[in-house]
Amino acid sequence: MLHDYALWQEFDSIRPLLPMAEKNLEFFAAHHTPEGLVAFPGWNNWTKWPGGDAIGWNFLDWHDSWFRGVPPGDCALNCLYLLALEKSAELEEMNQRPEAAARYRKRAETLAVTIRARYETPTGALADDEAKQYCSEHPQILSVLSAHLPDYPLDIPDATPAGICFSNYYLEAAYQLRDAKLFYRRLARWFVFNDQGLKTLPEEFTHPRSDCHAWSSHILYHYFASILGIRPRRAGSREWNLAPLFGDLEFAEGTMRHSRGPITVGWKKTAGYYELKYEFPDDAKIFVQNRPLPSSQGTLRFVHDAETKRWDLTSGYPGSVVR
Numbered sequence: 001m002l003h004d005y006a007l008w009q010e011f012d013s014i015r016p017l018l019p020m021a022e023k024n025l026e027f028f029a030a031h032h033t034p035e036g037l038v039a040f041p042g043w044n045n046w047t048k049w050p051g052g053d054a055i056g057w058n059f060l061d062w063h064d065s066w067f068r069g070v071p072p073g074d075c076a077l078n079c080l081y082l083l084a085l086e087k088s089a090e091l092e093e094m095n096q097r098p099e100a101a102a103r104y105r106k107r108a109e110t111l112a113v114t115i116r117a118r119y120e121t122p123t124g125a126l127a128d129d130e131a132k133q134y135c136s137e138h139p140q141i142l143s144v145l146s147a148h149l150p151d152y153p154l155d156i157p158d159a160t161p162a163g164i165c166f167s168n169y170y171l172e173a174a175y176q177l178r179d180a181k182l183f184y185r186r187l188a189r190w191f192v193f194n195d196q197g198l199k200t201l202p203e204e205f206t207h208p209r210s211d212c213h214a215w216s217s218h219i220l221y222h223y224f225a226s227i228l229g230i231r232p233r234r235a236g237s238r239e240w241n242l243a244p245l246f247g248d249l250e251f252a253e254g255t256m257r258h259s260r261g262p263i264t265v266g267w268k269k270t271a272g273y274y275e276l277k278y279e280f281p282d283d284a285k286i287f288v289q290n291r292p293l294p295s296s297q298g299t300l301r302f303v304h305d306a307e308t309k310r311w312d313l314t315s316g317y318p319g320s321v322v323r
Contacts, residue, residue: 073130172226238285
């Protein structure tokens with residue numbers, strides 16, 4: 001969350017919180033096993049919770065086959081720890097503490113090697129447990145988001161699926177892979193709620209009820225960040241990447257409120273290409289496929305590349321950038 005806020009708002013707003021983040025990471029470092037994994041303190045005896053004598057609850061996601069949302073192994077939890085180390089290294093670079101950043105990166109490199117050694121299966125996936133008896137989408141999702149793990153497949157047959165909360169990471173992984181098919185197929189699971197008579201978002205895909213649950217609303221984030229493709233390029237939000245994930249949609253548009261001013265993006269499918277209009281604050285620098293755009297507002301055209309099967313910004317297209 002600190003890393004997200006540093007990118008989307010201002011780094012100075014989270015700088016005072018970095019010492020606490022460091023203490024949290026040192027706590028986990030103190031619970032390493034001899035093999036180098038993190039031994040998370042936790043419990044499965046639900047009756048101990050009210051007494052206050054339990055030391056943790058390793059909840060990851062709701063699934064009927066997981067007792068109280070706890071997976072049958074610690075692979076995904078170690079992958080989350082790996083992501084925390086990676087993001088903390090980036091934050092410390094922003095904080096001009098290269099020694100701390102190097103320390104976190106070294107831990108991340110060591111942990112990634114151990115995760116692969118302990119959990120990687122012969123079929124090219126990450127198991128939930130070291131015995132490699134269970135497999136879920138969760139470690140595969142986190143591998144895509146990690147800079148130190150290979151991209152394991154998201155569509156493993158019979159893997160325990162991510163619930164509505166953890167599907168935030170699934171959608172993010174599909175976006176990072178630029179896999180519109182997987183992204184929109186998962187997004188479609190939200191569309192049934194209206195047919196089920198729900199008035200607000202539920203806590204789970206299964207056993208749904210109108211909980212008005214916040215962790216199901218991440219699709220609003222993905223509408224702007226993934227479908228419209230508005231992403232901060234670096235901390236401070238003066239530089240932005242514009243990388244929409246079109247899929248089979250005919251059009252999408254929206255205005256995102258930001259402390260530096262509103263950001264409006266809209267695109268529509270037109271005769272074999274997508275036309276995209278954008279308007280950012282005047283001091284913003286916009287990049288599309290690593291190309292800087294000449295203005296903070298304008299119109300772009302994207303055509304389909306049959307070889308890469310992706311939509312690319314036209315370079316020789318007349319009027320590809322209209323000011």
